[in-house]
Amino acid sequence: xxxxxxxxxxxxxxxxxxxxxxxxxxxxxxxxxxxxxxxxxxxxxxxxxxxxxxxxxxxxxxxxxxxxxxxxxxxxxxxxxxxxxxxxxxxxxxxxxxxxxxxxxxxxxxxxxxxxxxxxxxxxxxxxxxxxxxxxxxxxxxxxxxxxxxxxxxxxxxxxxxxxxxxxxxxxxxxxxxxxxxxxxxxxxxxxxxxxxxxxxxxxxxxxxxxxxxxxxxxxxxxxxxxxxxxxxxxxxxxxxxxxxxxxxxxxxxxxxxxxxxxxxxxxxxxxxxxxxxxxxxxxxxxxxxxxxxxxxxxxxxxxxxxxxxxxxxxxxxxxxxxxxxxxxxxxxxxxxxxxxxxxxxxxxxxxxxxxxxxx
Numbered sequence: 001x002x003x004x005x006x007x008x009x010x011x012x013x014x015x016x017x018x019x020x021x022x023x024x025x026x027x028x029x030x031x032x033x034x035x036x037x038x039x040x041x042x043x044x045x046x047x048x049x050x051x052x053x054x055x056x057x058x059x060x061x062x063x064x065x066x067x068x069x070x071x072x073x074x075x076x077x078x079x080x081x082x083x084x085x086x087x088x089x090x091x092x093x094x095x096x097x098x099x100x101x102x103x104x105x106x107x108x109x110x111x112x113x114x115x116x117x118x119x120x121x122x123x124x125x126x127x128x129x130x131x132x133x134x135x136x137x138x139x140x141x142x143x144x145x146x147x148x149x150x151x152x153x154x155x156x157x158x159x160x161x162x163x164x165x166x167x168x169x170x171x172x173x174x175x176x177x178x179x180x181x182x183x184x185x186x187x188x189x190x191x192x193x194x195x196x197x198x199x200x201x202x203x204x205x206x207x208x209x210x211x212x213x214x215x216x217x218x219x220x221x222x223x224x225x226x227x228x229x230x231x232x233x234x235x236x237x238x239x240x241x242x243x244x245x246x247x248x249x250x251x252x253x254x255x256x257x258x259x260x261x262x263x264x265x266x267x268x269x270x271x272x273x274x275x276x277x278x279x280x281x282x283x284x285x286x287x288x289x290x291x292x293x294x295x296x297x298x299x300x301x302x303x304x305x306x307x308x309x310x311x312x313x314x315x316x317x318x319x320x321x322x323x324x325x326x327x328x329x330x331x332x333x334x335x336x337x338x339x340x341x342x343x344x345x346x347x348x349x350x351x352x353x354x355x356x357x358x359x360x
Contacts, residue, residue, distance in 0.1 A: 006354035049337030053344030060348030082107035158326035237267030
């Protein structure tokens with residue numbers, strides 16, 4: 001039986017998308033004017049991405065997720081192959097992105113989408129096997145290691161952390177034993193540290209995170225400028241458009257640190273408002289999971305809710321200096337067509353799950 005989509009999730013998504021466009025225009029206009037000759041150039045690109053994302057949302061909202069997951073293997077392999085293209089020395093990519101005419105695409109965002117589908121589909125069929133290490137956990141650990149080996153070549157440690165957290169969370173949701181997950185987490189910490197220690201720029205980020213003032217003219221500069229922007233916003237902010245940080249004091253002010261600009265312009269009130277909206281969307285995802293018609297729908301909804309919430313918290317942690325710089329975007333707000341398209345696609349799947357579940 002097919003019902004109606006979760007209207008609250010759809011409304012919150014619309015509000016976040018609208019707010020994201022306003023904040024992006026404010027944060028990106030100086031950079032856009034300097035580098036592209038128009039203060040609206042980056043906004044227009046983001047609007048195009050939003051249009052593509054909304055088409056994807058509408059398609060996925062209507063596409064029965066039971067049929068969609070039948071393509072999860074193909075989607076995951078395709079995403080991985082596109083990611084491999086970014087690390088081959090054949091001049092097809094620009095770092096983590098593949099050129100698509102005047103636009104670029106980040107394949108790891110597609111991998112994130114397909115990984116959620118794959119994990120939900122596979123784990124929904126595991127049953128009690130998920131509580132064993134060999135059959136329930138080890139196959140996903142091998143997959144995660146394979147993805148990490150590829151993505152670290154870009155390099156993109158932040159996305160590896162997202163993949164790892166997402167895999168562990170979905171194993172937990174599926175009923176994996178906590179002792180297995182804790183052991184994997186404990187074993188993963190040294191590996192992450194080694195990835196940081198033997199990459200000079202990552203190690204420099206870690207040192208500047210521990211003592212940003214000691215690296216105020218180098219790797220600690222972004223963090224200090226972000227904290228300055230957040231602190232200067234106070235309770236109500238300088239007013240929309242009034243940020244000083246975006247005037248080339250804060251690098252990546254329209255990307256990873258867009259929440260710094262929002263905090264400066266709209267203050268603590270603005271940050272709390274956006275965090276409330278993101279919290280509502282994550283909450284609706286888990287409510288949709290509770291009323292899903294089957295185990296597959298439950299895992300899809302919980303995976304989507306976790307992915308959105310985790311990336312939001314990581315980004316905000318970086319902005320306020322609680323975490324090292326990771327390069328992860330803030331959903332709906334940061335400049336980046338790939339991130340926005342995939343975020344809207346995930347919401348489309350979530351709405352499809354809600355449509356086939358019980359009223360909640």
